[in-house]
Amino acid sequence: MQLEINNLHVAIGEKEIVKGLTLTIRQGEVHALMGPNGTGKSTLSKAIAGHPDYTVTSGQVLLDGKSILEMEPDERSRAGLFLAFQYPSEIPGVSIANFLRAAVQAHMGEGEELEATAYYKRLYHKMDLLKIDRKFTARSVNEGFSGGEKKRCEILQMAMLEPKFALMDETDSGLDIDALKVVSEGVNQLRGPGLGILLITHYQRLLNYIVPDYVHVMWDGRIVKSGDKSLAHELEAKGYDWVKTELATA
């Protein structure tokens, strides 16, 4: 199965941000999408997830060959698409356990009822795997969380929903080095043949912990360079200006 993005154009209001991006991610692969601020990385992930503020003006997004652009955001989620948010929202008064329960229930078929004991067993298993304290589940979703806690909460949700494809938007932002290690370990735990990941990041730092199969550089709304993990090191050494100069001379 694959997530296929074909010549995608995305606008916020009148302003075009993504200008013809093409990328195919197969299950089991990890793709890193790098690029400086303002090149449209986050816009791409939000548009694929169906955020109402982002308009797809042309192009296609196909999941397993079927277009998802006409689907509601929740339908896309249930189809197996997960977005790990750069800035996850707070939901006061709703515990992580209850929120996840509602989400897991929503992913089940019509008429299927989530069984409480089995749910908690699975939840605790995943938490142990991700080294998350059990007390965590009683807290309101993201309310008063540190940057690291927010990102771990995203990873836990991802672990519970078992998506086919995950878009991880700046998962490393706002993390100190210890938190970065913990979160990366979590992502590595979830890596496997059933999950395709698009890892959106600014810095090469994260890629020391989550080693990608492919690296793409985004510039002004499109992918301008693709390669393997060595491309990330090259970028780190030469900076984004190198891409800019290359583009100008090409």
Place this chain on the structure above:
Amino acid sequence: MSQIALPDTLPPATEATDNPVAGIDQSSGNFSYDVKYALDAGTGLSDHTIDYISSVKKEAPWIKEFRMNALQQFRAKPLPTSWATKDLENINFDKIRYYLASGQKPKRTWEEVPDDIKRTFERLGVPEQERKFLAGVEAQFDSEAAYSNIKEAVSKQGVIFVNSTEALREHPEIFRKWFGKVIPTGDNKFSALNSAVFSGGSFIYVPPGVKVSHPLQAYFRINAENFGQFERTLIIVDEGAEVTYMEGCTAPKFSTSTLHSAVVELVAMKGAKIQYITVQNWAPNVFNLVTKRGLAHEEAEIKWIDCNIGSRLTMKYPGVVLKGRKARGEVISIALANDGQHQDTGAKMIHAADETTSNIVAKSISVGQGRSTYRGVVHIPKRLKGCKNNTECDALLINTNSRTDTYPAITVRGAANRVQHEASVSKVSEEQIFYMRQRGLTEGQAMSLSVNGFINDLARQFPMEYSVELKRLIDLEMEGSVG
């Protein structure tokens, strides 16, 4: 709520010409309605209406006098539109049916009940036989079995639990002393109206030291009177005794009348505890104008837990008069105003003794064009020492058209008392909804999760079955609001 669309006026249950009051010679003072009174008092409010109600109920002369006096006050008092909404002017007092006797047969069949209402009952898990009553298909719901069990259990402890008619007829020595004392007839126009035409409601007396272990519920004694428009409730809990009373149910009530105006009086004697829980979900054409107040003697505790959903306009400010030293009063209020609805709710705390404490926590939710208003009064006179009040009101707005207002009036005189007031307004943001939808929840599910989270700390104070029902009800409301 949008899924319950009732016409503003339903066909009258009886023709006006059936009115047994018409043509009766009032001067004879001799009323006999043995068979015919199984009808109603017709529409409109006059001295005759009072005569009729009083004679049907075979009331003592003092009660009839009480009613007549109340009618005078009702006529004399203006609508409170100087501070409240002008929407009150739309109540047509001449078109209202003030009394329905128990033989009243509604003219609606189950087939005529709209499908969405039937679905609502199903979703809420309302038992089959109660659905027909709630939908206005049956005037009577035979719950005597359940009710008499409870009644028998508590009567062994000496508890009196009867309706207003029976209470004033059989136990005047207990109830007359406090009847109309906590809320005087002329407290406001609608307490006067209720005092003139009241019927149904619960009168409860709990003897000294008796702790009633199970909550007493009006729900167990659903009948035409109890679900009437002008219920009258008086609960007297004697020294050191305790009781919890629950009124209403989360199932929507399909009243054929557009005005509901109840009066609820609570009396907690020294060291007594009363907890009064209300969950109401009115049809969107109803004016729900209720006066509720408790009198707390020394070291007594009165707690109102009040949840208002539905109705066109609800005005309700449960209060506690803290009369004795160390008395405690609390109001926990949840209001949800959907499109076209106005919830004007709040609390009144009148401190009248030293070391009295009060706590108000009010949360309101406004959806779409819905409007929520909080009105609070906290009064602590200068002569008192060691009084404390805490007031917290939080409003949640969903969609940009919603509106919320807060009118707290806190009069505290003297430095020997402490008052704390906090208010907040928050919005369910598009980002928050998108976040939840990205996890697979529909827009309606996402909104109801937000709302349930907002009231979570208060909902936990409801008895288990009520909080479960409340959650389901909010789910339904939010689904409906998304369309």
